[in-house]
Amino acid sequence: MSSDTQARSAASALVAQLAANGVRHVFTVPGESFLPVLDALYESGITVTTCRQEGGAAMMAEAHGKATGEPGICFVTRGPGATNASAGIHIAQQDSTPMILFAGQIERGQRDREAFQEMDYRAAFGPISKWATEIDDPARVPEYVSRAFHTATSGRPGPVVMALPKDMLKEACPGPLAAPWKAIEAAPGAEEMAELAALIAAAERPFLLLGGSRWSERAYADIRAFADRFDMPVATSYRRLPLFDPLHPAYAGDLGLGANAKLVARVKAADLLIVLGGRLGEIPSQGYAVLGIPNPSCKLVHVHPGPEELGRVYVPHLGINAAPSRMAAAMAALPAPAQKPWSDITRAAHAEYLDWSEVATPQPGGVNLGEVMVHLREALPEDAIICNGAGNYAAWIHRFFRFRRLGSHVAPTSGSMGYGVPAAVGIKRLYPDRTVISLNGDGDFLMNGQEFATAIQHDLPIVCIVCDNASYGTIRMHQERDFPGRVSATDLRNPDFADYARTFGGFGVTVETTAEFPAALAAARASGVASIVHLKISTDAISPGATLSAIRSAALKGR
Template sequence: MNAAHSPSARTGAHLLVDALIANGVTRAFGVPGESYLDVLDALSDTEVDFVVCRQEGGAAMMAEASGKLTGRPGICFVTRGPGATNASAGVHIAQQDSTPMILFVGQISRSMRGREAFQEVDYRAVFGTLAKWAVEIDEAARIPEIIARAFRVAMQGRPGPVVIALPEDVLSEYADVPDAPPVEPAETWPGLTDMMRLQKLLWEAERPIMIVGGTRWNPKAVAALVRFAERCDLPVAVSFRRQMLFPADHPCYAGDVGLGINPKLVGRLKEADLVIVAGGRLGEVPSQGYSLFPIPDPGVPFVHVHAEADELGRVYQPTLAINASNAAFAAALEGVQPPHVVPWDDWREAVRDDYLAWTEEPPANPGAVQMATLVRYLRALPDDTTICNGAGNFATWVHRFHRFRAYGTQLAPTSGSMGYGFPAAVAAKRAHPERTVVAVCGDGDFLMTGQEFATAVQYGIPVIAVVIDNGMYGTIRMHQEREFPTRVYGTALKNPDFAAYARAFGGFGVTVETDAEFTPALEAALAAGLPAVVHVKLDPEAITPTMTLSALREKALADRSVG
């Protein structure tokens, strides 16, 4: 009997949707397109929450944020051509942030390939170096196989994005094939010998420090990590935008190794006689432009733990390389014991004191709104509040002065992608409606994906965007003042009334021009029960916690006159 007439045959679209449901997918994000109408029709018969977005970049960022929060692939559907290229920003974030994600792209029919048909794109070529795997499905019968492999590729080893092109005629084609079993990623466990060597290195140390980063963590693994740090009285720093991996109010917490790092923490890392990097890659930002340790020999006993074997020794040659996923490594830490007499109590206390001094004594910035004070107000929110941000100098205050106290409460792109914060907040609030979710955004940052405010209103997702408005692309202006002082060009912004913008969509909007106005504004936004914008007007001089634009310009001019 022909598969098209078999009672048990299903269309490619139904095979695809059934495979997603079998793998626990309950939510997807996307922008509809005629190239995958069959999938939309198949989804309509299910309870999958398909969140319709306003632009594919925002949809892909929501899916990436979902992958960060759950450890399972975030799912995004977009149409061919411009839909796919719009979504590429989210794919790039997922790649650099090691986030599991699957982007499904509608594609032209197989019979039209190679003619540059309407919106035809070779997705293997376009996404081949941007995604962990890019593939086009050629026949409906292979859908269960390819979807199962996609989940595994996205989650195993170093997680990342998978891009799957779906030709229109494959989605309508019938096939009589069984479903693949649900996929669970393999955990790579450290060997007993590895853990014994780690303990030996720890016992030989006098000034050890740990840097935690990467993905494939979960609440249980973070709890095991905290117990290990307590048992060993070990100072623990977190990698760039991975502050949720260790509670900031814990006496072992040392701060974040990212942009705007505490100079004293840099000094402590260089003084350390044992460095343990767990989960992170120690890329350009946490390594401070690859200047924190020598390459390839770090010059210090160096332990690197990573789920992807190829990452071990890629830049820094470790004394001990441990190929293990973070959850498995954290579980194995239960067997690592401190020396009978811990010789580094004073060291851990000194590192902690450095962090407290760095975050409790904020320097004043120009203007009536003090950014450090604003961020410290956010500390009063519940411990499970999720704070999201995109890219821009405003985020330096968030990373320095906010205290992340629980796993799953930070969504921020290590790739430095603007526009991420608000879509991430929408995804976080959709996943956990009982939690408070705040996106701290720059003015240029917010307007890159600000149209997703309409998505929040459409679905009644009461997220709060704190939009920091200084009338410019601040980070670029900062670099411009440093490299081309007095020659300001291409960085100024003419902004709307962001509070009115929110109200125009049917949300809540309020403007803040002084410190005293922020807390009442935030409380009003929380009480409104609507998507909200708190529009904060910041003095343009306040470019970083420690520098003004004028001082930066004067320093750059002075350096040139000396040169």
């Protein structure tokens, strides 16, 4: 690699700038539009993961950003490669995840002719990213890449999309690299913290809801210290379960899809709701029904790292522009009130959570997913990481699995299917010594199941659990509610997923009863290769608390 005082190609400067910013992993499907970058990566010391489809590569990068708080990096080719990757960009935007997508582009002199695979990146990606741009001048590569890192990580994090014209990458880039990016953390002021303390002291039914990104181990510990002293109930937002220890006596549960009705009622009954880090979007707000809009039904303290989110939907009684790390530290230092009239509420809420997260209802068919989740939480090490996409099977994860470590759940709050396998590959690449489990539905798995080949190629022994109910189950559930008995486009004819694993050179095992699962999981983990545990699930077992037949019957009676 050239020194800063020597001329180098724009591609070499780009890769050097990535290395200077601490990048150690990139995910890609190679393309001829950015061959100079691939060549610059060859001796860069940066690990390159070769993927099978750009959507999978982008999801791996997003998972990396979600797990580390540093931008996940993805390279894809122009046109179809970039549009394939858009699924990962949408996830990063809705999940507030730092990520940078570099996409190949046509030569600058061919613009506006609809040249081969030409596209307008600013127009295509502008609405679903924090910044979409194109580098025309090779001398500005360090400047643009530096801005990309700062933009992706500042305020509310999100994705940046940067197009790289093919001819620009070969030209010389004079001048030095930019200094590495540093996180910029907004902190609450003394007056805001004094007002928060007064609001808590005056409350009878306060509630703390944790969400969003930009959390750290220190913030995790600080919020626990706050809960130890203030003893108010704490809930986590949709797919942010690892932000708080579920066995802490203040934990009240997960305010996501299929939330405990008792938890929802307690949040609605709160006279003070402190939302820390999250936006309180559609799912955690239970369809925007928990609070009034724009004027909340209780005193709302909204703390968010992006100032544009404060007052965007709800008018807060107290809005605080602060990153979770700084806010958690300030909350840990607050003096606790002498009287805590809500302590009994906290004890009751935690007892309700514990009862809710135990297996209470038998399921139709041979495999009870609730019991499978309970076994997973008992058999896996505390630092195991669960990755999943979207589908009704995920309701069992949210309800029954207990995440004891920060960052131990990597899943899209955007509800994107096809995420579990590529996310697991990306996370195992990052943490090769930790147990990484990919939980998937059958339709969910087959959206990006080709990335199982990536796990095999790079010797990443992830364990994929495929919950096969031969259906697009979530859609089928809504179908039975709205059009009972009229099944249309939701049935699936699936392969033998255990054979699928073996075909790639992995380990595969089929499970048809709950009793078979512990041995199957142990064998998969011991195999030393990427594996698939194929669970045969009854189509009727659609959620932890209902069956399809019951939903259909209720819908027919309601007509």
